[in-house]
Amino acid sequence: MSEQQLLDAEEIAIPDISQLEIEDDKPVDNFQSEKQQRLLVEPLYTNSVLTTPFVAGANVGLFYSRKQEPLVPDAFISLNVQMPADWSQKQNRSYFVWEFGKAPEVAIEIVSNRKGKELGAKKEDYARVGIAYYAVFDPLQQIQETLQMNGALLRVYALTAGKYVEIESPFWLETVGIGLTLWTGTFEEQPGLWLRWCDVKGDVIPTGKELSERERQRAEREQQRAEQEQQRAEQERLRAENEQQRATRLAERLREMGVDPDTI
Incomplete structure (x- = not known):
């Protein structure tokens, strides 16, 4: 047939x-x-x-x-x-x-x-x-x-x-x-x-379970990337804050020495 x-x-x-x-x-x-x-x-x-x-x-x-x-x-x-x-x-x-x-x-x-x-x-x-x-x-x-x-x-x-x-x-x-x-x-x-x-x-x-596991792993990787980005942003914020504090201290010392830091 x-x-x-x-x-x-x-x-x-x-x-x-x-x-x-x-x-x-x-x-x-x-x-x-x-x-x-x-x-x-x-x-x-x-x-x-x-x-x-x-x-x-x-x-x-x-x-x-x-x-x-x-x-x-x-x-x-x-x-x-x-x-x-x-x-x-x-x-x-x-x-x-x-x-x-x-x-x-x-x-x-x-x-x-x-x-x-x-x-x-x-x-x-x-x-x-x-x-x-x-x-x-x-x-x-x-x-x-x-x-x-x-x-x-x-x-x-x-x-x-x-x-x-x-x-x-x-x-x-x-x-x-x-x-x-x-x-x-x-x-x-x-x-x-x-x-x-x-x-x-x-x-x-893939099976449904394998797809779910892949999605879980993908979500974990995304979470890790987000956490790393957040850590980098926090590190950058701290670096900028430290720079600002250092500049402020330097300006204060210059003023104590009678030097106007804004003219330098």
Whole structure:
């Protein structure tokens, strides 16, 4: 199914989804995956880095056919679509391609075990749906014999003529206007290696907490500069005052000697 075929929802029959199971309520992700998913979604809404409107989500069903099981990417981005407002409606609680009128541009899978087939059947499914970019991140080194042939823990693919072609680092997603990078640091008090969005220069897109910390540090620097300026001003005032006192004492001594300081 090509993306062009999905563009106009009015031209395709809307499937009956009343019998579809869209939420299984099964907590199957590990802590690392859960945090990683959040790290891939929150910064996109905290920063103005994507063309609006857009929808970014994690662990949400991607339904592309009523007769096929949904794909459930660990994170995804879909540009030029609006998040449905009424979540009480079943068709608004998952990503139904026929409702949004298009497939997402980006899908990301975070490997947590050896059963996901991220580089096999799942990769083929994403290509068939028309996902422009597909990334596989293996932080727990579950599929090293497949993924780490060249020492990489991250593989990124671009859809070309209906097939995925691997792209090399730096992983810049041209048609989306954002990139992916590996980052070593601490997120939510957990140190480790994380997959993050980045700008064209490779700088990571900050989280809300990181932005707050940057703003706090900036405010502290501004406060320090203001205090330094105040100290310099006070020093200048004292210097000028000392100069004035010295001049006054000198004038008094000259007068005591019978010399008018104003004539000198």
